[in-house]
Amino acid sequence: MAEANVNGTKSRDVNWFAVHQRFDIECEFVQSLSNPHYILHLAANKYFDDATFVAYLKYLEYFRQPEYIKYLLYPGPTLRALELLQQEQFRKDALNPALIEQVLQEGMEAAATGPR
C-alpha cells in the first residue's frame, strides 16, 4: 500500500512521508498557523519569500470545504489566519511584532466571546 509499483520500479508513495500521512501533516500545519507566534517564526525564517510556499498556502484553502473542515480542532483561528496569509501585505507585515500582538489579541477576544 505504501510502496507503489510504477513501471516495475518501486517509487515513493506521495501520501506518506516519514511515518505520517500527508493529510495528517497538512492538517497539523494549517492549524499551527492559527498560532500567531508561529506566523512570526515563519516570517522570520523568510518562508514567505518563497513563491512555492505562498502557492502552498493558497492550496491549503481546501480546508474551508465542509468535508475537510470537520478535521480542524481549531477552526476559527485557523481559517482566519489562512485568510490573512493569503494577503501579500499581511505576509510582508508579519515581521512586525506589534501586528502579531494585535492578531493575538483579536484571536483571544474572538475566542472568548464566541461567534456572534
Add this chain to the structure above:
Amino acid sequence: MLSQIQTSYQRVQQSLQRLTDSIAAYNPSTIAADELVAADDTLSEDLRTLHHHQSNVHRITDLKRRAETNDEKIKTHFRAVAQLRKDLTSIPTIESNTSSREDISVDDLLAYARYISPTTVPPTFRPRRDAHSYMKGVEEGKGEDGQMRNGVTTPPPPPPATATATAQDHTNPETTATATATTVTPHIKESTISLQTLTDPEKQWLNPTATLDFTPWPSHILIGNGALGSIQKMVESGKDPASVLSAEEQAEVDKVRKEEEEKERKEEEERARRRAVMFDAAGSAGGGLGRGRREAEDDVFDPDA
C-alpha cells in the same frame, strides 16, 4: 313617502269630518261612510308601505354597517401582510453557495461540536467562575469522540490531569505551560486600588480572555510534539525523512530482506553440494576442476597436486 302618507291621512280626516258633519246634520250619507272606509283602507295601505319602507331602511343601514366592518377587516389584514413581508425581507440572509451545501446530519453536527468543544465557546457561552465544573463537562464530552478521526496527530490537552489539579483558576496544564508564551497578561497591575474594588463579575466582563480555560490555537509545545516536530527532529539528526519508514513499511522491508537471505542461503547450500559432488567425482584422479575449486576454496597448499 311622507307626503303620500300625509295626503292619505288628510283624506281620511276630511272624509271623517264630512261624515260627522252629515251625521250632525241628521243626514247621514252612506257615501261619506264609504268614502271614509276607502280613505281608511288607503291609509292602512300607506302605513304598511311605510312599515316596509322602514324595514328596508333598517336593512340598508345594517348592511352598510357590515360592509364597513368588513372593509376595516380587509384593511387590517392587508396591513398585517405588508408588515410581515417587510419583516421577512428584513431578515439578514447569508450569502451561501447553495450548490456545495449538502444536508448535514444532526449527528455529524453534534459530533463535531463535541470535537471542538475544548477549544471553542458557543454563542451562548456564559463563563463560569468555577473553572473546575466547566473543565469536567468538557472532559466527559471529549471522552466519546473516538469515532471522529483526529487529523491532528498531537494528543489533545490531557483531561485526567485537570480533574486532580489544585484549586487554581487555570487548571489546564497545557494552558499554564503556555501561559508565559501566548496568554495575554493583564495590562493593569493588580496592586491598583481601583482593580481591587471591582467585583469578580465586573473584572471578568472587562477582561474576558482571563477566564478562558484554553488557548484558541495549538501551543508551540503541541506543535513541537506533532508530526511536523518529529520530522524536524529527524532532519536535525541527519536522517532523511523520506527514507524513514513506518512500522508496516519496515515490516515489509524486513520480510523481503529475510526472503532474500533465505534464497541466498539456499543457493549457497546448493552450490556447496554441487561442489562436493564434483569433488567426489573428480576424486583422487586429480580432476583439476574439482581440486582447483577446492584449492580456491581452502587455499591449502598441496604439494602432491
